[in-house]
Amino acid sequence: MLKNVRSHESYLSFVVEQLDELYKDKAFLKTFYSEPIIWCSLIDLTDATMLLRHRYSSNPRGRKPRQPCDMLRSLMLMHYHHISSIDKWVYTLKTTPVLAVLSGFSPYNVPGVGTFYDFFNRLWLGSTPHLSNRNNRKLKKPRKKGKKNQKQEPKNPKIVEKLVKRALKNKDIKYTPKAHDQLQMIFQSLFVNKSATQGLLGDTMSLSILGDGSPVVTGGRPYGKFLCDCRKQGNWKCQCKRQFSDPDADYGWDSSREKYYYGRSLFMVTASDSPYDLPIYPRLYRASKHDSVLFVSTFHELKHWYSDWKISEVILDSALDAFPIYEMLEHYDVSAIIDLNPRRSKQFQHKQMDINLKGVPVCPIGREMIHWGLNQKTYRRKWRCPAVCGKWECPNPCSDSDYGRTFYTATKDNPRLFPRIKRDSKEWRKRYSLRTGVERCIKRQKVDYRLEDSRGRSSRHWNIRTYIIGMCQHADAWIKEAKKNNFVATNPIIQSFLSL
Template sequence: MLKHWQSHQEYLHFLHEAKIHFDSSQRKRLSSEFASARDKLRLLDLDPVMVHLAPFYSTTGRPALNQPQIIRSLTLMLHLGVTSLTRWLNHLASDDLLAFLIGCSPSSLPPLGSYFDFIDRLWLRNPAFERLGRKDLFPAHKNLKPSKKPSKGEKLPNRHSGITEIIATQAVSRNEFPFHYEKLLQELFRLTALLPSLHAGLIPSDGLVLSGDGTCVHTHSFPYGHKVCSCSENGIRVCSCPRHYSDPDAAWGWDSDLNCFYFGHTLYMLSSHNDRYCVDLPLHFHFFDARRHDSVSGIVSLKEFRALNPDIPVRDLCLDSAHDNYPTYQLCKTWEIRPFIDLNSKSGRPKSIPDFIRIDPDGTPVCQAGYRMVYWGFCSKRSRCKWRCPVACKKVKDCSCRDSCSSSPYGRCIYTKPEWDIRLYTPVPRGTTEYKNIYKNRTSCERVNDRVLNDYQLHNMKIHTKKRYSFFLWLIGTNIHLDAQLKKLRLQATA
């Protein structure tokens, strides 16, 4: 049960009262070494979290104490770059200033067990099915490393033919996908990060440009498990006895950047870029199987984001060529989202386009001389796109086919219809200035990935299982949003 939750106003009052009793050296450290940490924690309002978490605590029994202090503690730990929870608790115990910053007196710090109990409570999977104990064993051949490598720069193909179409269909027909164990963490992320940034104007409420991408997370776990049998003591070096795996959720995946197999998980995130304040914000996270293709992960993540955030409408969706498939385009059309998806070079010319029209790989009509024609707008009456001669539009100085092509000074026109192919003929035509400017937002994915994995050192944290990774990603994402909110306040103060 929740006996007492320190409200945000109580926390601010606690900081003010504690500061009176600080000596000169502590005040100096607070205004220099911990100034950004203090400002960040003062912004972090955890009152909505209490209302949301109350149903997940019993109304009887031993009360759970210092729950908001645990959240502030871990937020501060990540802000200061500490990657070990045990080491962090030692820092708290030896530095009174850190204890006061999280809202605790040095004598009432939460013990290590309270942290792990809090982490376990927020994971919605039944603990009886987790199988993480030392007595929970799996076959010795559970994680055999694949032998066949993809070509350089390529990703692993989908394991199941037609799975993307199945998932896209279920995204429309289902209320939610099963096994959504991180749902509570995603809801808390909305309360601690998305809504404050939305109210601060960092996330647009009238139409969001959303970008999605997956990244490899290498787990700190031995892929072949740990022997618990006595075979080695009896002189048997190689055996097939069941073993203990510290991260049974992890699997072998392909890292196309490093061009090698890795053991771990795939982190798929949706993000956005705020051009006015030059900040990149994570908006949704989900850890998938390392073998899962991004085309499937993207559909699941988009479905979850829309369900969790009905007040943040998605206008545009920017994705890489791994998502270039017809079910994704059809899903965007159903949800009235404009897709900006890089084309897969392996896809050929669609048969639905008339043979008399010559096109570039991105669907842009090409004239007799081989020049790309100029997009001239959408004709709503006939539901078709108009393309004009590049010479007549002064995009090309001269053309050898000028006389034989068209005698009109307006130049030859060609029309294409979106219904010919929803993949090539998107609502915003490919190759246009508008398309290129919007698609530039997709690079926010790489910058957010870098902040999560390197700046906040998720890759250096010696943790296992999706439960731990998802929990810490909630707080890392919250830190990134708090950084953006502080940046906006500082820019406004100096304006």
């Protein structure tokens, strides 16, 4: 039973007292641990206790549990120091008292490995660490390979259209609880909302988001563990049941490395106007699912979690260039900035007029018509004859009017051909250039924080690790903002740390 919740101010006082008692050489702390000290002082995790209270027993008997805010802070410090093993981290806490104190623990009373895994169960709402129970034969690696930088098409070509139709038809369907919901609640309440309040995500009432998928390799084996004695009898191709350490993983295509991998797909949603490329909603799926399928489900989950925000713009790469996605975004009054997929792009026709890949009407002699205004409310564009506007004589005029031929295109007619922001315009290029922000966010997860260094074998492990790293990304941004605004130099609490 949780009692006597410690405030952030009490935690800071505890750290000052413990460090003052343990370390007489203050220069050592300033040289090697000034950054982690400032980092922890800016992270207020007091509300984590309230969010996790229902995950603890209400029985006053028994051993007193560890404070959830201290356990969560310790996990963040573990990832901050690029340690992926709980066993190694517990050893580090016992041998490095300053890290134990910064976590909120007494250096003489550090939690054990089992305590951390018990805390994992409180963060994970699933009954087991896995989401499925695959016990059949091993998965076969697909033979058909894709090309470099080209993701493989979904097995069912109509799957995106079916998902979008189902979602738009059943608008009143309630959100289905997920095993990672507790992690998302903590991440959103303690980190995303705080960053939004500081203006680090842009305008939440007109939010522009980015989305992209990335492969995550698991530590499990696709072959599984044999539970039979068939191999002793010479049968190496038996169909008996096997035990899989990571039954939720499967094969996916890594287009950048041009090879198949066994694991998951991380679909990351970030704020495009964030100066620090901060994550909003990280989501893990099976590796075999295509990014276009992942985006449809992720977008609707995002609208559930951030129902009080207004998403006004979505910027995606050509892997998500599917007409149903444009229709879905237009239905929700969201501007779609999606690069055309060259494999699906060709000369189009609209109302018996040729349309090029830029979404510009082409007159009968092959010249692009001139853009002549936009209705901002209906996104209806007017196009005029290039000969009349350019004051040159057309060899084959298609109108007798002195004003020349006019043509109209509207986003509602074909949101893929005629997006709200004109393709290949200066504004389009400026907005689409922001798409690399989601790649930098994923790079922070996989390179800077070494997401794949862990050999985890469960959905619980990978979700907790992904969310904790996302929390660290927000904390890193807060430190940069504090230094930029000279908050570190003027804050008396931080000065008390540095003056130890």
